[in-house]
Amino acid sequence: MKFDTPAGTNPIDRMKVVGQPTTRIDGPLKVGGHAPYAYEHQELPGKPAYGYVVGSAVAKGTIRSMDTSRAERAPGVVAVVTHRNAGKIAKGNFNTAMLLGGPKIQHYHQAIAVVVAETFEQARSAAALIDVDYARDRGAFDLAAAKVDAPDATGSDAPTAVGDFAGAFAAAPVQIDQTYTTPDQSHAMMEPHATIAAWEGDKLTVWSANQMVAWGAGDLARTLQIPPENVRLISPYVGGGFGGKLFLRSDVIMASLGAKAAKRPVKVALPRPFMGNNTTHRPATIQRIRLGATQDGTLTAIGHESWSGDLEGGGPESATQQTKLLYAGANRMTALRLAVLDLPEGNAMRAPGEAPGLMALEMAVDELAEKLGMDPVKLRVINDTQVDPEKPERPFSQRNLVRCLEEGAERFGWARRKAPGQVQEGRWLIGMGVAAAFRNNLNMKSGARVRLSPSGQVTVETDMTDIGTGTYTIMAQTAAEMMGVPLAKVTVKLGDSSFPVSAGSGGQWGANSSTAGLYAACVKLREAIVAKLGFGPGEATFENGQVHVGNRVADIASAAKGGEIVVEDSIEFGDLGKKFQQSTFGAHFVEVAVDRYTGEARVRRMLAVCAAGRILNPTAARSQVIGAMTMGVGGALMEELAVDKRFGFFVNHDLAGYEVPVHADIPHQEVVFLDEADDKVSPMKAKGVGELGLCGVGAAVANAIYNATGVRVRDYPITLDKHLDKLGEVV
Amino acid sequence: MRPFTYERAKSAQDAAVKAATTPGARFIAGGTNLLDLMKLEIETPTHLIDVNGLGMDRIEPIDGGGLRIGALVRNTDLAADARVRKDYGVLTRALVAGASGQLRNKATTAGNLLQRTRCPYFYDVNMPCNKRKPGSGCAAIGGFSRQLGVIGTSDACIATHPSDMAVAMRVLDASVETIRPDGTTRAIPIADFHTLPGQTPHVETALEKGEMIISVALPKPRGGTHIYRKVRDRASYAFALVSVAAVIGKDGKGAVALGGVAPKPWRVEGADALLPNGSKAVADRLFAGAAPREDNAFKLTLAQRTIAAVLAEAKA
Numbered sequence A: 001m002k003f004d005t006p007a008g009t010n011p012i013d014r015m016k017v018v019g020q021p022t023t024r025i026d027g028p029l030k031v032g033g034h035a036p037y038a039y040e041h042q043e044l045p046g047k048p049a050y051g052y053v054v055g056s057a058v059a060k061g062t063i064r065s066m067d068t069s070r071a072e073r074a075p076g077v078v079a080v081v082t083h084r085n086a087g088k089i090a091k092g093n094f095n096t097a098m099l100l101g102g103p104k105i106q107h108y109h110q111a112i113a114v115v116v117a118e119t120f121e122q123a124r125s126a127a128a129l130i131d132v133d134y135a136r137d138r139g140a141f142d143l144a145a146a147k148v149d150a151p152d153a154t155g156s157d158a159p160t161a162v163g164d165f166a167g168a169f170a171a172a173p174v175q176i177d178q179t180y181t182t183p184d185q186s187h188a189m190m191e192p193h194a195t196i197a198a199w200e201g202d203k204l205t206v207w208s209a210n211q212m213v214a215w216g217a218g219d220l221a222r223t224l225q226i227p228p229e230n231v232r233l234i235s236p237y238v239g240g241g242f243g244g245k246l247f248l249r250s251d252v253i254m255a256s257l258g259a260k261a262a263k264r265p266v267k268v269a270l271p272r273p274f275m276g277n278n279t280t281h282r283p284a285t286i287q288r289i290r291l292g293a294t295q296d297g298t299l300t301a302i303g304h305e306s307w308s309g310d311l312e313g314g315g316p317e318s319a320t321q322q323t324k325l326l327y328a329g330a331n332r333m334t335a336l337r338l339a340v341l342d343l344p345e346g347n348a349m350r351a352p353g354e355a356p357g358l359m360a361l362e363m364a365v366d367e368l369a370e371k372l373g374m375d376p377v378k379l380r381v382i383n384d385t386q387v388d389p390e391k392p393e394r395p396f397s398q399r400n401l402v403r404c405l406e407e408g409a410e411r412f413g414w415a416r417r418k419a420p421g422q423v424q425e426g427r428w429l430i431g432m433g434v435a436a437a438f439r440n441n442l443n444m445k446s447g448a449r450v451r452l453s454p455s456g457q458v459t460v461e462t463d464m465t466d467i468g469t470g471t472y473t474i475m476a477q478t479a480a481e482m483m484g485v486p487l488a489k490v491t492v493k494l495g496d497s498s499f500p501v502s503a504g505s506g507g508q509w510g511a512n513s514s515t516a517g518l519y520a521a522c523v524k525l526r527e528a529i530v531a532k533l534g535f536g537p538g539e540a541t542f543e544n545g546q547v548h549v550g551n552r553v554a555d556i557a558s559a560a561k562g563g564e565i566v567v568e569d570s571i572e573f574g575d576l577g578k579k580f581q582q583s584t585f586g587a588h589f590v591e592v593a594v595d596r597y598t599g600e601a602r603v604r605r606m607l608a609v610c611a612a613g614r615i616l617n618p619t620a621a622r623s624q625v626i627g628a629m630t631m632g633v634g635g636a637l638m639e640e641l642a643v644d645k646r647f648g649f650f651v652n653h654d655l656a657g658y659e660v661p662v663h664a665d666i667p668h669q670e671v672v673f674l675d676e677a678d679d680k681v682s683p684m685k686a687k688g689v690g691e692l693g694l695c696g697v698g699a700a701v702a703n704a705i706y707n708a709t710g711v712r713v714r715d716y717p718i719t720l721d722k723h724l725d726k727l728g729e730v731v
Numbered sequence B: 001m002r003p004f005t006y007e008r009a010k011s012a013q014d015a016a017v018k019a020a021t022t023p024g025a026r027f028i029a030g031g032t033n034l035l036d037l038m039k040l041e042i043e044t045p046t047h048l049i050d051v052n053g054l055g056m057d058r059i060e061p062i063d064g065g066g067l068r069i070g071a072l073v074r075n076t077d078l079a080a081d082a083r084v085r086k087d088y089g090v091l092t093r094a095l096v097a098g099a100s101g102q103l104r105n106k107a108t109t110a111g112n113l114l115q116r117t118r119c120p121y122f123y124d125v126n127m128p129c130n131k132r133k134p135g136s137g138c139a140a141i142g143g144f145s146r147q148l149g150v151i152g153t154s155d156a157c158i159a160t161h162p163s164d165m166a167v168a169m170r171v172l173d174a175s176v177e178t179i180r181p182d183g184t185t186r187a188i189p190i191a192d193f194h195t196l197p198g199q200t201p202h203v204e205t206a207l208e209k210g211e212m213i214i215s216v217a218l219p220k221p222r223g224g225t226h227i228y229r230k231v232r233d234r235a236s237y238a239f240a241l242v243s244v245a246a247v248i249g250k251d252g253k254g255a256v257a258l259g260g261v262a263p264k265p266w267r268v269e270g271a272d273a274l275l276p277n278g279s280k281a282v283a284d285r286l287f288a289g290a291a292p293r294e295d296n297a298f299k300l301t302l303a304q305r306t307i308a309a310v311l312a313e314a315k316a
């Protein structure tokens, strides 16, 4: 199905199942421990052995020599694979560094060997027996130093300019010119990267935790240089990804190479200390923002430059993305600059670009509001735009940012907010902060197969993944709505590369795109049922397990009497995304308390009001948003991969050192969804919410801290040491 | 993890003898620290002596006042003990500020005193670390040292002792009671129990070869308000940036010890006397001769301000 004109009325609009708060259909399996995650699959073609990965001890250099003999002789060891015996390995399309390093080393903890043994403990202890001699090279590890001669990014990340930014900024009566920094961050999802690999002849099956099955399978074939049809990737349950599992990673390659050498299935899970340096991370940014406004708060100049680093051949953290679209303003510029760093590979993490970009931009807007003596909600409202400010001929498909801000302010009691440093309760300094949330809506081609059995059961098959987001449930809701059957009559099968290729889970495109693909397949199934029954022409209605055309009625199951009906289709998106800017919006409100003595900042209350098209399942969508708000608190207050600029690695590379919020950090969270349906994005009229919830939270927390203390901290995370000495004397 | 053998000790002295005579032997109690370190091959014992079954899990009154806490009393049980809560509140508060409920259910009194530093370079076997591998250097100096020590450190090691419990015991003037392989026992004042790194940061306590902790003795209760204030980057489940244990009387006099700043619970008796003079005087005395790094110098300010918070709380 091609989606190239706005959706008319369709069966989803009934919203009998879609849009209803629905608990996850896979919930009982998960809480019962029956949902197999990557490392737990049992249906293997042989007894598995265990692989343990060895990571490089240096950040950059060459392996001069490697002695694996002690490891090979260790108890239980079946095989040791290194670059010397792995055969020819290529680089995939999506990763920057080789997933098996050596002799050249590109980053710390780059995988250089896998030891396969009968037990996990044997593999781990043998792995420590590999002796490696490195020739260390000097590397670049310091973004602030490398920033100086970092060139402009190119392609879709190239600089943009409209009007005369320099002139307008210089002439603006009120100006903000500040630099903000965000640190490297780790996905730190609960389930580590894990894979079981099994070869049968030259066919390879991997059970792997992966968000994008087709990308993973494709890159696996490319990396091992085998035909794509010989690869099958199975990923039915994923214990979180946040972008860390968008791509093929070393667990898959090392398990596959280990299994080949061991001639039996091999299980590999990356140990937690590999999280920081072996896998990908969100790159740090240094952002300069210049805002110029007239006294009445009208933005006349918006300039946003951002510097980030990555390995040679990598990409920038596109932190200026939202600045092109969020506010009106006649004169504007953005620029991304990319330095080469020899730190581990940077890549997408939840809301790449917008998450760190809004942490900076929305703090700058708060600073401007203060300089203007204007309420920050009002400043945002008066600079709203209904068209793409860089290309005014492109309207937004739907944009209710102003409603989010105003409704949020009302609900949160924003009017009670005082000037900075004015509210104190005992030892606590209290403040409120606001920030706009903005994240583009992306659509991806997505396919699905639907089967109708003689018993009337509808089965959905697609390689779409559920990374804890609730995909199983919204797919079942979509099929139930389209086919007019109860949820129990729908079976959803996901995450297998033998199923039709879907959008996958990433960039908050998954829910809308994959349900739209399923919608297309269900339209086809409806047609097939009508044809089989010989009903028609005329409009068909599917409800209560029956199909009605005119005055003819039949159970849909009866159409499959003679045998299962199987159809397949996909949704392809035309140029509505070009004609209309499709984005999601929200407003975050946060109240914090800062300990006047110790500077500890604790969040007291949070509210997000979101405008993201039709909400397919309010229960799951709320979970997405509160989870994202939690992640935003982490980004604002504690998350930072600490760079050792001498050795070139992230030092705090486990969950003891890399702190994320715990329950005690997260207070009452409220989420409101505006009642929307956006007919320009898909037949589902839905958009993404999974990343929107994170966008802007950090700045809202930061602005609240400023409102509490009167001390502005522009370097995230806002740990107590950054404002402690400015909180006033205590005796 | 290296392969190791395992035995259950038959008696305290048996354990001490075995520990002294078996090469590569270590005691294991709750295992919450030792096993983690073994998995990463930071610790590589070849023999483990399990001391769990030796009946050292009781809390008993001492004649003439005080409490004797068995070496194997779990942190949870110690924190919940009615006598401890009533008379040694600072200890309960310190314990429940540490780790998580699950860990405290396993962690023991002796194991807690002997837990090793959380210096991130100590945890990465690719990095030089004098504590883990004597003579290899100290990667933390000149590196990421935000969490590390500002006083009592040396040019060989700037790690901190991470325990919360020990800081409270320090302010309570506890003593650590041990048994040696020859069957003799002794009581080591907690002030002398942990040693400063000097040029031998791998030596962390006054314990001799084979010497085992059997109990910790608390002297008669110290009257006053018992406060433990732990400051950290998140609200729970994190080690202290700075912690303050204090017992302060109505007259403003008392005792104070700090965690998160030094290789041992940090107390300077001369600073106690300055408590009535306010936090600055106390902090100045506690940190005389401090050697902070660029990224942990804030701990000096933080410590002073946290002491101020504690003094304010004691007054309230």
Ligand SMILES: Cc1cc2nc3c(=O)[nH]c(=O)nc-3n(C[C@H](O)[C@H](O)[C@H](O)COP(=O)(O)OP(=O)(O)OC[C@H]3O[C@@H](n4cnc5c(N)ncnc54)[C@H](O)[C@@H]3O)c2cc1C
Residues within 6 Å of the ligand: A656, B026, B027, B028, B029, B030, B031, B032, B033, B034, B035, B036, B051, B071, B097, B098, B099, B100, B103, B106, B107, B108, B109, B110, B111, B112, B113, B114, B115, B162, B163, B164, B165, B211, B212, B213, B214, B237, B238, B239, B240
């Ligand atoms: C995730 C995590 C978070 C934590 N957070 C905190 C925190 O916030 N605050 C805090 O204070 N602690 C914290 N801890 C540390 C915890 O308190 C210690 O791991 C625990 O107290 C150790 O006790 P154990 O009985 O398990 O010791 P074990 O691991 O069994 O032993 C530790 C050491 O003590 C020796 N030993 C044990 N018993 C004896 C004995 N009777 N005589 C002589 N030597 C003995 C062992 O040989 C070993 O060297 C945390 C730990 C973890 C894993």
Ligand code: SF4
Residues within 6 Å of the ligand: B117, B119, B120, B121, B122, B128, B129, B130, B131, B132, B137, B138, B139, B140, B141, B148, B156, B157, B158, B159, B201
């Ligand atoms: S501070 Fe001590 S523990 Fe840390 S690296 Fe240096 S020597 Fe090792």
